[in-house]
Amino acid sequence: MRITSVCFPLVLATLLAGPSVAAGLEGCPEVSLVAKALRGLQEKPWRSLSVAKVKEVWPTELFGLDCSGDVCSSVESRGRIINGRYECSEIFFFDVKRNQDGTPKTELRNLVIHYSAHQRREVVEAAKLLAGATGLPEAEALSLGRESHQDFHWENTAEGSLSGLSVELRQNAGVFTLTFNLSRYPK
Numbered sequence: 455m456r457i458t459s460v461c462f463p464l465v466l467a468t469l470l471a472g473p474s475v476a477a478g479l480e481g482c483p484e485v486s487l488v489a490k491a492l493r494g495l496q497e498k499p500w501r502s503l504s505v506a507k508v509k510e511v512w513p514t515e516l517f518g519l520d521c522s523g524d525v526c527s528s529v530e531s532r533g534r535i536i537n538g539r540y541e542c543s544e545i546f547f548f549d550v551k552r553n554q555d556g557t558p559k560t561e562l563r564n565l566v567i568h569y570s571a572h573q574r575r576e577v578v579e580a581a582k583l584l585a586g587a588t589g590l591p592e593a594e595a596l597s598l599g600r601e602s603h604q605d606f607h608w609e610n611t612a613e614g615s616l617s618g619l620s621v622e623l624r625q626n627a628g629v630f631t632l633t634f635n636l637s638r639y640p641k
Contacts, residue, residue, distance in 0.1 A: 479570055479629070482534050482542035485580040487513040488567060493587040495562070499613045500638045503562035505529055508546055516546070525550055525558040534570065541570035541631055567634040574599075574623065577632040581621050584634050590619060599623065614641050 494511050495503060505526050509516050514531040521527075527550050534542035544567050548560040569580045578599035585595040585606075594606050598621060606619045620635040 479534060479542060479572070482570060483514050485569055485583055488544070488569070489583045489587040492584060496588055500562040500615070504560045505546075505548060508562060512544070514544065516544070519545070525560065527560070539626065540568040541629060543568050562638075564635070564637040568631060569634070570629050570631040572629065574625070574630045577623055577630045581623070581632050581634060585619065585621070588617065588619060588636055590617075609641070610638070615639060616641055
């Protein structure tokens with residue numbers, strides 16, 4: 455009897471407080487896993503990142519989108535697409551080049567992450583987490599969410615390249631969606 459009188463209030467308080475972390479939308483990967491994979495990609499020269507290497511580290515399954523034979527210039531996840539609108543997914547774009555022996559070689563050029571949630575605060579937090587994984591200077595990452603569309607550019611000194619990030623927040627049918635568009639350019 456004593457255990458019940460102690461446990462019941464704890465269980466009731468937990469239920470009334472609600473979840474400590476907002477439950478994600480069905481079909482959306484946990485944003486922390488995406489950020490971890492993104493950080494792993496950022497630590498490598500993008501010129502060395504082929505489709506196969508990206509597939510190895512990415513937490514969601516990626517499917518060929520624009521392929522010619524066994525060479526794809528883009529791959530995507532198919533997490534949450536509602537009425538043709540991407541709510542949670544990732545799309546990677548590659549430059550297709552030729553090695554000296556004529557075999558195709560792919561190099562990561564651009565990636566777009568769509569992440570959706572029921573509250574704007576959740577997609578702003580996701581944007582900041584993802585931005586931190588890219589190496590965007592912290593002062594700039596803190597400004598995310600102040601406007602519905604923001605653009606950033608910075609230098610990657612280790613690789614000698616420039617990064618460009620476009621972040622867009624929008625609401626449609628009660629769902630807030632983040633579009634996180636990251637590119638890397640030779641300097």
